[in-house]
């Protein structure tokens with residue numbers, strides 16, 4: 001079995017949909033879309049309801065594999081992430097918040113000997129791929145402009 005790791009926001013959880021709804025914004029076509037993102041993200045990281053109410057983007061029963069771990073750049077408490085995953089029926093495997101690991105997803109991916117990672121963020125995709133770990137870019141409205149050839153996936 002290949003060892004697959006997953007990002008959470010905009011792969012498993014509709015972060016951007018909830019963010020845009022909360023701040024009355026259009027769904028973005030680029031990640032650099034909100035000049036207030038920093039302040040707003042800080043505010044969200046104090047609000048457990050925001051994180052626990054995110055809509056799942058897929059049915060965990062229909063996942064074609066069991067991930068080895070989740071690696072997210074979230075800065076909210078890690079317990080909230082774990083709670084959301086369990087409440088929504090996702091596999092109970094280790095959750096890493098990469099900012100606690102020097103901000104490097106590839107470092108965590110290597111420590112977990114992953115064969116594949118799936119992320120929607122182009123910068124993370126590049127970082128992980130450049131570290132030698134295969135990575136797929138999960139399609140989202142804010143990453144359609146990147147030509148990653150067969151590394152793009154629409155569904156997990």
Ligand SMILES: [Mg+2]
Pocket residue numbers: 007008009010011119120121
């Ligand atoms: Mg993401």
